[in-house]
Amino acid sequence: MRSIYFLAFWAMGLLTVSAQTDFRPGFIITHSMDTIHGLLDYRGEIRNMRICTFKNSPEEPSKEFLPGDIYGYRFNAGKYYVSKEVDTEALKETVFVEFLLKGISNLYYYNSLNYRAYFLESEDSGLLELRKNEIEIEKNGKIFTGEDNRYLGILSYAFSDCPEIRKDVFQTGLTHKSLIDITHKYHDYKCSDEVCVIYEKKLPVLRIEWKPTIGYAINGIAFNNSEYEQINSDIEQVDFRMSSSPLAGLGINFIVPRWNEKLTFLVNVSFNKDYFYGTQFQRHPGYAINSYYHINNDNLLSSFSLKYTYPKYKFRPEVFAGVYGQSILNSHIRFYLERAFLNSVYTSEENPELFKKFSGGITGGLGLEYVLLNKFRAFSNFSILYGMSLNTYEMETVFTSFRLSTGLTF
Incomplete structure (x- = not known):
């Protein structure tokens, strides 16, 4: 919240x-x-x-x-x-x-x-x-x-x-x-x-800028309101480690000069891979249950933001806010369960579906542009994403992401 x-x-x-x-x-x-x-x-x-x-x-x-x-x-x-x-x-x-x-x-x-x-x-x-x-x-x-x-x-x-x-x-x-x-x-x-x-200064109705991007993402997940019966574990209690991975993408900046050259509409598309590892250990008199999750996701994320760029000087600060949608192109999940009773250990493995293919949320961030030449500008920005979705087991999946990106604008 x-x-x-x-x-x-x-x-x-x-x-x-x-x-x-x-x-x-x-x-x-x-x-x-x-x-x-x-x-x-x-x-x-x-x-x-x-x-x-x-x-x-x-x-x-x-x-x-x-x-x-x-x-x-x-x-x-x-x-x-x-x-x-x-x-x-x-x-x-x-x-x-x-x-x-x-x-x-x-x-x-x-x-x-x-x-x-x-x-x-x-x-x-x-x-x-x-x-x-x-x-x-x-x-x-x-x-x-x-x-x-x-x-x-x-x-x-x-x-x-x-x-x-x-x-x-x-x-x-x-x-x-x-x-x-x-x-x-x-x-x-x-x-x-x-x-x-x-006297008219001829301004285009619409101008488009291209922004190839590379960066790094630190992502997290959590589950709420679990009624997950297929796995004898409350998955909302699982402590998932943050995933960190490189990302690559392309931004498109839409500018309407006759309206405002400083406020623009920015569309970003990026790809990254996530690996989440989570564990849960339960100790009871006479027995113990250990749970291990391995989650691998390939993500395609699209964001739509309103961006303001301060137009003066060579270094130009920017701020943006908007919404995003994330599609999971491929998801591979392995769940290991160990039950230790007396001197015996029983193991099982499952491959549950924990995610819907699409989720969405809000995003915002800060950045800085640097003028290299008349037609080229370098940029770096930091963004935060927050979203959620319900999966097939009616669990609420919460996504958070912290991203640092850099690239060129032309």
């Missing part, structure tokens, strides 16, 4: 450390269009649209700007945000929007936990919302939920003075690339003396 509480604290810790700052070079733009260079806190798309945290130098304290306090801010050669007053049915407030394209019509993007939209802006129309809206359709007495494409009608209205792109308008998707392409095309047709500026 203590392990469950311990790992639960790790999960809570992930939410806390995700608020760590990540200052990167950039500048703010005042309402008088003055540019002040310094450092901007990068926290991911949604937070960047709520608040701007800026400081002039690493030594100075930071200052926060809300939408409307400044004209905008930009990371060097990166994302560009400006203050805009949005007045739609779903959102009525001043926010930071991402500036995607500047031309005859400007293109912006906004995203929050419950609202996502693009905006077109021109001198004549102001801000036009481009968004898919949920609709309900009744068919055969049943209600179906879907999305409409009314944004295409708004696009057609905004670009109605350019019939050359009318066909392209109705093939436009509600994505960064598609909307930038059509707005850029409209600008090229309507304006020949000014260049259209694209």
